[in-house]
Amino acid sequence: MIEIKDLSVNYVAQGERQSVLEEVNLELAAGETCAIIGPSGCGKSTMLKVVAGIITEFRGEVLIDGQPVCPKQQKIGFIPQNYGLLPWKNVYDNIQLGAKLKNKNQNTDKEKLAAFLKQLGLSGLERRYPGELSGGQQQRVALARSFVLKPDLLLMDEPFSALDAITREEMQQVFLSIWRKYSVSTILVTHYVEEAVYLGQKIVVLSGTPGKVSKVIDNPHFGVENIRSRPEFFELCRELRKMIKEDWSR
Amino acid sequence: MTKIRRGIWYIYAALFFFALWYVLAAIVNLPIIPSPVKVVSNLFTIFLGKIAVHAVYSLWRIVAGVFLSIVIGIPLGLFMGYFPRLDGAFAPLVYLTYPIPKIALLPIIMLLFGLGEASKIIMIFLIIVFQVVVAVRDGVYSIPKETYYPLYSLGANFLAIFREILIPASLPKILTSLRVAMATAISVLFFTETFGTEYGMGYFIMDAWMRVNYIEMYSGIVVLSCIGLSLFGLIDYLERCWCHWQYK
Ligand SMILES: Nc1ncnc2c1ncn2[C@@H]1O[C@H](COP(=O)(O)OP(=O)(O)O)[C@@H](O)[C@H]1O
Ligand SMILES: [Mg+2]
Secondary structure, three states, X not given: OEEEEEEEEEEEEOOEEEEEEEEEEEEEOOOOEEEEEOOOOOOHHHHHHHHOOOOOOOEEXXXXXXXXXXXXXXXXXXXXXXXXXXXXXXXXXXXXXXXXXXXXXXXXXXXXXXXXXXXXXXXXXXXXXHHHOOHHHHHHHHHHHHHHOOOOEEEEEOOOOOOOHHHHHHXXXXXXXXXXXXXXXXXXXXXXXXXXXXXXXXXXXXXXXXXXXXXXXEOOOOOOOOHHHOHHHHHHXXXXXXXXXHXXXX | OHHXXXXXXXXHHHHHHHHHHHHHHHHHOOOOXXXXXXXXXXXXXXXXXXXXXXXXXXXXXHHHHHHHHHHHHHHHHHHHHHOHHHHHHHHHHHHHXXXXXXXXXXXXXXXXXXXXXXXXXXXXXXXXXXHHHHHHHHHHHOOOHHHHHHHHHOOOOHHHHHHXXXXXXXXXXXXXXXXXXXXXXXXXXHHHOOOOOOOOHHHHHHHHHHOOOHHHHHHHHHHHHHHXXXXXXXXHHHHHHHOHHHHO
């Protein structure tokens, strides 16, 4: 269970204090996915960084299973916008990084890892460096790194937006299939309405500067077979788009 | 494939150089430019008996100086790059002393540390350490903030950040700075070895010169050049081993 209570964040840039998030409240049940959608600059990345324990100066409370965020104690998988792979580590070592830092002495199960790499279509690429991979493959490596850790919470910042449309849909499917297996609580940021409706059990609309939660929608179509080709899906996307338009133009 | 090509390239370069030398020696036809054939054959006969001990001394001084520079320069550079406050304290000092030609400090170093090994090693250290500190600091500076995020959110401690990010990210710059500094260090080593010692390639070459034994002098120059070349080659090799991710 993730709870965000009265979260406010300020940045100080060039001596001026700028409020980026104001009084954000959000609750996410364990094993749920939550898609955050909002215009560029409304503080989506900032919010993820707070939950990831990267930004530590904020007002309010952020609790993971009742405990304040503390990366040393909790397992948090954070995938930044550029995937955050280390260019000097090959695919295998990048994937093992989380496990290496977290379960220090424990050996990870080699066979399980191999099966996992196969599911992600990364078999045979273990020795490659990030610079030798396509965007989609880098994204798969980043997903593998986070899921291998079996995190308490997974955070993804615009995970699929740098990919072409076909690869994006493919990766969304890959994500859902692994997520089903591990059912990790996930917060993902997006600016695609379709992505939010396809991947979010809960859809949170952020708006304005400073950013505030303006709507929380429980998505009835999440996880339905072939949902992307059904009329209900388009209907919800259309409604959401309309809502957002009204909201953001205010 | 590329390794073989590189080896061949080195051989070509050496052959070309010796051919040039041979032609020059034949044209000038004076004792001050002996033919490379004579020099190389002399080198083979006197290397073990006469030159090897000097080469070992020179090599030891360089290795000790480089080692000291790395041991002190890398942590200092990393801390300066990672903790802006530390940089604020040290940067003025580094910038002020960086452009001073360190060779000009030789008399002072010799007064302080004597004419022996210490002052020679400290000279090399002084030349290389600044390059290493600046290179490492700039290397750490140029790491994008986002690179740290996954490690922060994994609760990595400073040691892990050091090992997984700071060192590998600045390694290419460290090696480049060593390569640049090495050439200067060898020239300075040569200079310092002409004082207060009877061992070292610098001593050997100058001694042969005083004795007007040009063949031996040239043999010494060839050996010193080979030492420099091998160190260059070693750094190249390490870069290809450790930093090949860069070229992907
Ligand atoms: N490190 C920072 N220092 C100062 N201001 C920042 C910093 N990071 C982001 N901001 C500002 O905070 C606001 C929100 O940024 P961000 O969270 O990245 O938005 P989003 O991800 O929704 O596009 C922007 O106006 C941006 O200029
Ligand atoms: Mg963003």
